[in-house]
Amino acid sequence: MIGISSVAPQRIEICPLTNRDYSPCNVERLVVTALNLEDLKADEIDPEAPLYGEGLGLDSIDILEMSLAISKAYGVQLRSDDPDNDKIFRSLRSLSAYVRSRRVK
Numbered sequence: 765m766i767g768i769s770s771v772a773p774q775r776i777e778i779c780p781l782t783n784r785d786y787s788p789c790n791v792e793r794l795v796v797t798a799l800n801l802e803d804l805k806a807d808e809i810d811p812e813a814p815l816y817g818e819g820l821g822l823d824s825i826d827i828l829e830m831s832l833a834i835s836k837a838y839g840v841q842l843r844s845d846d847p848d849n850d851k852i853f854r855s856l857r858s859l860s861a862y863v864r865s866r867r868v869k
Contacts, residue, residue, distance in 0.1 A: 791834075791860045798833035799826055811857040819855075827853060834859075840866045 792806035799822070813819035815827070822830070831842040840863050846852065852862045 791856050791863065794833055794837055795820075795830055795856070798829055809856060811860075812855050814855060815853050815859070834863060838863050838867055 792809045792811070795801070795809070796804055796806045809820065815822050828844075834840055834842060842849075842852065842862075851858060853859060
């Protein structure tokens with residue numbers, strides 16, 4: 765499966781189980797949980813893999829569910845009409861960076 769590595773990529777971030785950690789690994793956990801990806805472990809997701817199409821293969825409904833989960837967990841509003849959505853949802857790393865930059869303090 766494209767975007768899923770057989771060996772977990774090296775992580776720089778420490779991944780404590782707090783909802784205020786905006787690292788890609790915590791966003792991965794949120795995605796796996798919110799989308800009920802039972803056959804996938806968070807550490808198997810390549811943080812640079814595309815979220816749409818190839819890569820994780822998410823569709824617009826998945827992105828909506830993920831957006832709602834991020835809003836609840838981090839207080840970050842993701843809007844469907846945002847002109848930067850292609851950049852924001854390019855990968856888990858780009859999504860994590862956006863969440864970090866817009867988080868409620």
